[in-house]
Amino acid sequence: MLENLGNRFQDIMKKVRGHGKLSESNIKEALREVRMSLLEADVNYKVVKEFVAKIQEKAIGAEVLTGINPGQQFIKIVNDELVELLGGTNSRLTKSAKNPTVVMLAGLQGAGKTTFAGKLAKYLKKQGEKPYLIGADIYRPAAMKQLEVLAQQVGVDVYFELGSNDAVGICERGLEKAKEAGATYLIIDTAGRLHIDEKLMEELKEVKKVVRPQEILLVVDAMIGQDAVNLAQSFNNALSIDGVVLTKFDGDTRGGAALSVKSVVGKPIKFVGTGEKIDDLELFHPERLASRILG
Numbered sequence: 367m368l369e370n371l372g373n374r375f376q377d378i379m380k381k382v383r384g385h386g387k388l389s390e391s392n393i394k395e396a397l398r399e400v401r402m403s404l405l406e407a408d409v410n411y412k413v414v415k416e417f418v419a420k421i422q423e424k425a426i427g428a429e430v431l432t433g434i435n436p437g438q439q440f441i442k443i444v445n446d447e448l449v450e451l452l453g454g455t456n457s458r459l460t461k462s463a464k465n466p467t468v469v470m471l472a473g474l475q476g477a478g479k480t481t482f483a484g485k486l487a488k489y490l491k492k493q494g495e496k497p498y499l500i501g502a503d504i505y506r507p508a509a510m511k512q513l514e515v516l517a518q519q520v521g522v523d524v525y526f527e528l529g530s531n532d533a534v535g536i537c538e539r540g541l542e543k544a545k546e547a548g549a550t551y552l553i554i555d556t557a558g559r560l561h562i563d564e565k566l567m568e569e570l571k572e573v574k575k576v577v578r579p580q581e582i583l584l585v586v587d588a589m590i591g592q593d594a595v596n597l598a599q600s601f602n603n604a605l606s607i608d609g610v611v612l613t614k615f616d617g618d619t620r621g622g623a624a625l626s627v628k629s630v631v632g633k634p635i636k637f638v639g640t641g642e643k644i645d646d647l648e649l650f651h652p653e654r655l656a657s658r659i660l661g
């Protein structure tokens with residue numbers, strides 16, 4: 367994930383460290399390269415512009431130019447800005463005072479919602495929670511079956527109604543079952559489509575009204591690059607999401623989405639999917655990713 371960007375950044379920082387003293391033109395040169403690398407990694411143009419401007423403003427201050435270890439100081443500034451760009455601190459899942467905490471998943475078809483539902487159930491179970499799954503993807507019957515298999519694998523309960531076309535009803539009845547079962551988390555897998563359309567959004571809004579989720583997580587395929595950010599923006603406008611899950615972060619992705627989501631959409635990335643297996647899930651840690659990028 368983000369290997370290319372990491373390699374580019376590490377080269378730039380090596381060059382910066384190589385200068386005994388840093389002149390204003392050394393910094394400008396390094397920032398030109400930072401800018402190019404970010405654009406190549408598919409980071410949103412405006413985000414790149416602001417990011418570089420902020421670093422320039424801080425770095426052209428006297429300390430970096432005259433300090434004892436100018437290269438190190440420059441790298442620290444880049445690191446701090448990168449962490450900020452990625453969302454600052456890690457954003458955890460909410461836990462509601464009253465059980466179950468309802469987590470509603472949304473996203474396009476193929477983004478990895480069903481897979482993530484299973485991964486999240488396993489993650490929460492490991493934390494000592496009692497997750498419960500609902501399969502409400504009424505357009506892809508295979509999704510309900512897929513969720514059933516995942517639930518068995520994790521060892522949690524699942525509710526779905528094969529053949530039903532009433533997503534809202536499934537959620538209502540599933541919520542009751544989850545309460546009866548004493549679930550602490552309820553994870554709802556909803557339908558996706560190939561493109562955003564009115565009908566999908568209306569259905570998601572209806573589900574939201576009925577289950578009143580504490581968390582709406584938008585599941586997005588990181589491989590779609592810039593589109594991931596536009597998609598998150600549209601879902602956020604329609605549904606007011608609480609966070610983003612970037613899947614397929616293991617792929618040969620340019621990864622710019624990870625660096626653009628927070629500043630464009632204003633919502634944090636909470637998890638990243640790093641493979642097809644049930645354990646391939648990581649909490650999103652801005653600091654860790656920044657240090658991985660900077661080497």
Ligand code: GDP
Nearest residue numbers: 475476477478479480481613614639640641642
């Ligand atoms: P849904 O339509 O949104 O429910 O998508 P699925 O959960 O069925 O996932 C679509 C495809 O993406 C499946 O082949 C999954 O195995 C795959 N997939 C999901 N998450 C990841 C991930 O984090 N990494 C990789 N490499 N593949 C993933």
